[in-house]
Amino acid sequence: MTHTLEIREGDWSELGDIAGEIRRVVFIEEQQVPEDEEWDGRDDECRHFLALDAAGKALGTARLLPDGHIGRVAVLEEARGRVSASP
Template structure:
């Protein structure tokens, strides 16, 4: 049984950080020192649990920035990234956020475009990986 929970960092850290460490640091080579930042304490964190095991995570800042979307490899392709993204946007709207944006890895542009995000500006490097800013088009 899967469930999505939204929580603050003090509750989310032990669930979300191991996923981020696996995906971003071990798989993608992001320096571990860059993975945690001061925004974690300020963000809402969504965590998908599968029979109590944390398998996917993402965060939302009060300025509408979505980030740190990560799904464990064995659970990819099941729509969990989409579920996380929709949950974060929906929760943000409930909290009064009207504009959402993110820094997408350029390899994930198509994923975000399918959810209504549009790329703006030029690609840039973040943590050694090419990214581009994307904004959610209001509907």
């Protein structure tokens, strides 16, 4: 079965509320990452991405740093293994 995702791009002021909540759940709650390590102060300088399902529910997030590194990739547990990316 194929699942369709919409990828939304924006800055932290646009996507931060939703992206931040996904990261809080995945990194701080599930993986026990310390809050001061997760919130490193770099989000304002990054481009952010949300993956949304066909109903518009945000399932995952990632950020792109100015130097081109991808980081803070997080997918909600309910969506893991459900979708895959293809070109």
